[in-house]
Amino acid sequence: MSITDNITRLKNEMDTIKVTLVAVSKTKPVNELEEAYNAGQRIFGENQVQELVEKHEQLPKDIQWHLIGHLQSNKVKYIAPFINLIHSVDSLKLLQEINKHAEKNNRVIDCLLQIYIADEETKFGLGFDEAIELLRSEEFTALKHIRICGLMGIATNTDNEKQIKEEFYELHTFFNGIKQSFFRREDFFEILSMGMSADYKIAIEQGSNMVRLGSTIFGERVIKHWKNN
Numbered sequence: 001m002s003i004t005d006n007i008t009r010l011k012n013e014m015d016t017i018k019v020t021l022v023a024v025s026k027t028k029p030v031n032e033l034e035e036a037y038n039a040g041q042r043i044f045g046e047n048q049v050q051e052l053v054e055k056h057e058q059l060p061k062d063i064q065w066h067l068i069g070h071l072q073s074n075k076v077k078y079i080a081p082f083i084n085l086i087h088s089v090d091s092l093k094l095l096q097e098i099n100k101h102a103e104k105n106n107r108v109i110d111c112l113l114q115i116y117i118a119d120e121e122t123k124f125g126l127g128f129d130e131a132i133e134l135l136r137s138e139e140f141t142a143l144k145h146i147r148i149c150g151l152m153g154i155a156t157n158t159d160n161e162k163q164i165k166e167e168f169y170e171l172h173t174f175f176n177g178i179k180q181s182f183f184r185r186e187d188f189f190e191i192l193s194m195g196m197s198a199d200y201k202i203a204i205e206q207g208s209n210m211v212r213l214g215s216t217i218f219g220e221r222v223i224k225h226w227k228n229n
């Protein structure tokens with residue numbers, strides 16, 4: 001199936017169940033993003049800041065750009081003027097840096113706290129206790145140019161569907177607890193970003209309302225340094 005066919009099918013599926021589709025376009029050339037755009041897709045997720053900035057410059061300005069990969073503090077300044085949502089906030093230090101550059105650009109930047117749920121040491125994210133400690137801290141309360149809109153998590157890369165289901169279930173349960181404890185009156189705390197191409201159907205069953213799909217849309221990813229041809 002073509003990118004257009006995939007987008008049409010997925011958008012119909014996601015609209016029915018009120019799940020937001022993020023098209024993960026890392027390493028993909030601009031012409032493939034344009035095909036997805038022409039099929040109606042407006043939210044794209046990138047892992048690398050440089051690639052994100054270059055694509056933002058070349059593509060229509062009504063695209064919502066999400067940073068879904070690990071974000072280094074020294075790269076925040078490059079995306080602060082335009083980024084719509086940062087999925088991968090995993091420390092107070094990073095939040096403070098985002099806040100600083102958001103203030104410089106006279107805006108409030110929406111963020112998700114990335115929560116560590118996988119049984120893999122290579123994954124990033126806050127532990128449950130660390131996330132609670134962050135939200136309770138005076139340093140967090142002082143940040144006026146960021147907005148925590150929800151949580152993000154990446155499940156273990158495994159064929160064990162029971163394990164994946166349990167990890168997503170735990171994150172959904174934690175999301176509900178954080179909502180009640182810290183954001184009960186805040187309508188903007190509503191995003192639970194769980195699920196990628198291999199496990200998004202399980203994630204949706206466990207309460208995800210935002211999925212990040214790459215190969216399901218664009219086909220298998222080619223591992224190479226991205227550049228526009």
